[in-house]
Amino acid sequence: MNPDSPIGIFDSGVGGSSIWREIHRLLPFENTIYLADSKNAPYGHKSKDEITALSIKNTETLIEMGSKLIVVACNTATTNAISVLRDTYNIPIIGIEPAVKPAALQSSTKKIGILATKGTLSSILFHKTSSAFSKEITMVEIVGEGLVQLIEAGKIESDEMTSLLLEYTAPMIKENIDYLVLGCSHYPYLIPQLQQLLPSNIKILDSGEPVARHTQNTLSSLRLLRKDTNAPTLRFYTNAETETLAALLQDFSEEISVEKKIF
DSSP states (O other), X not given: OOTTSOEEEXXXXXXXXXXXXXXXXXXXXXXXXXXXXXXXXXXXXXXXXXXXXXXXXXXHHHHHTTOSEEEXXXXXXXXXXXXXXXXXXXXXXXXXXXXXXXXXXXXXXXXXXXXXXXXXXXXXXXXHHHHTTTTTOEEEEEEOTTHXXXXXXXXXXXXXXXXXXXXXXXXXXXXXXSEEEEESTTGGGXXXXXXXXXXXXXXXXXXXXXXXXXXHHHHHHTTOOOOOOSOOOEEEEESSOSHHHHHHTGGGTTTEEEEEOOO
16 A cells, blocks of 8 residues: 555534544545545435445445545544444545534533434444443433525524524523533534523544554554655545535635536
8 A cells, every 4th residue: 555545534414523623633644535525414314235335335435536645524424334334444544423522421410411313322332332331420412404405505503593592502501511512514514603692611532643643553553554645645535516525624725726626
């Protein structure tokens, strides 16, 4: 495997670009390819077999494009399909899970909120992870119905979004949580609004930084870190319209290309 080969990243849509941001911040000279499977978003309502099939399709596309490592930047795909991907492909594959463990260990009120998709909250992997802490911690699990669709539609700042966030955070506030775990890679784009809606004592955790560190450590251990300090190639592909993804990445507009691709 060539260290100059790109890191491949896929998500059910545009949300995994929040994970890409953390990877690019930590590894600014790495070439990257990002696939937004927005045509099939959201994954959260699909069956395990459907999610696995889509994850296989995305993984094979990234392998064909020469990726040296793949990041599954989707909680639902990770919790439902990553074991199959790792058993099937001879390439390092990194997943993303809700940050339940750090929230549970750091909580003072012993009550944490988890905002995620139905596909993540109902998965065996999530149940296994959360059950390790459920005896000591009260977990207020809320399905973020409709949030991914609004983000995919470019309606992050809409009244409809605010209304949904108020509805979903109300039971968490009532239960006196002190940590809110974001269990979907789309949701970090909602942090500014959530910070306005939540009491100041509630800390918000997402998985971007830990995934980036894991990516760095894995590449380092395999001696696959890119040594070239010239500007990297940063490619983004979506199988839907390009406007939403380009808008989320507008602060990188001079460095990246966002293209429509059939996959």
